Every structure is written in C-alpha cells, then in structure tokens.
Amino acid sequence: DSGVTQTPKHLITATGQRVTLRCSPRSGDLSVYWYQQSLDQGLQFLIQYYNGEERAKGNILERFSAQQFPDLHSELNLSSLELGDSALYFCASSGGSSGNTIYFGEGSWLTVV
C-alpha cells in the first residue's frame, strides 16, 4: 500500500458526460500529481499541485481541470468526455518524509462508452 488513495476504482460513463476523480495523498505529502495511462501512450503527466497551488502543467486537455484543497486532497475533473478519454488515471504524491520520491495510487479506471 503506497498510502495514496484514489476513488472511484472503476467508472463507466457515456460520451459528453463529466466525471470527478478524487485523490488523497500520503500523509505529510504536499505535492499531488495526475497521470493518464492509455495502452498506446504510456504514462502521460497531466498536472501537479503543491500545497494547494498549481505547480506544473503537462499534456492536460482544456476539457480537464484539477484542484488541490486545503486538506491537500485533489480532484481531477474530466468533462465533455470522448471515447479516447478512456484510460487509467493515476494520482501520485511526494514531499513530506519521502522527499521527492513519487508514490502512485492504485488508479481510477475510466471507460467512456
């Protein structure tokens, strides 16, 4: 167990819909990262938050947004979903006692039908 908690584990939704993925980082970690993993794209960095503020942005679509709350949990919002958004979405965290080592959660499987 990495200590990073993600919900839901599985989600099936229709095209055009909006979903929210939730992440609780390891205790003491200030940074939260979101990654997308699809079969043909490997692990794609989406966005990073550090202590509530956006720190770095990767290949995140405009239809996607994220935030980190004062209690350090984070949410990734995916809207106007397309079939190609089907993927495994990982949250990861770092900082605190682990330093800059990044630990991943179990992921949220999103299927868009």
Add this chain to the structure above:
Amino acid sequence: GENVEQHPSTLSVQEGDSAVIKCTYSDSASNYFPWYKQELGKRPQLIIDIRSNVGEKKDQRIAVTLNKTAKHFSLHITETQPEDSAVYFCAADPRSGGGADGLTFGKGTHLIIQP
C-alpha cells in the same frame, strides 16, 4: 521540456539470464532518475532510483547506472525470475532538489521472462 526515450519496447530473456533496459534524456538539468515496475492493471511501483551525483547504485539483483555526460541511464536485472515479468518505466526529473515538476516517463519496456 524533458524528453525520455526508452529501449527496447519489449525484451524477452530466459529465466536466470540478465536483462538491460536503456533510457536517454534530453534536459541536462535533470538530476533524479527513478525506475518503476508496473504489473498488469496495477500501479507503478518504485524499484530503484539514482541521483546525478552518483554513477551507479545497486539493490540486490537490480542495479542502475547513470552517465550524465551522455545523458543516459540503464537498469540491469541479474538472475531474472518469473516475477520480474512486468512493464518497466524509466523517468527523469529536472527538479533541483525540492518538490517541483512532474516526472517525464519513457514509454516503457515489457519484460518477459521465459521459463
């Protein structure tokens, strides 16, 4: 930004033999290079990492080497076992010692251990 190339995409070795996976990176500011192992449908797990002030690091059957001049690093697994079968990802991180940007990952190597 950083770009990480990883080779090969698939590697099949006989049980007991060694496996080597190689990565190159583009950003000379990168100074942290972790390796993750991912089993099917599971989360990536850190197996070993190396920082730019070290040329080699070993942990039992796993070792990582780093050549900063050439901007490449490699994962070496000796005496491979069936449980080593997985996808391995290398990554590079341009941060300068504190929390900063996200890791840039290679596309992964599917390691297959043949019995």
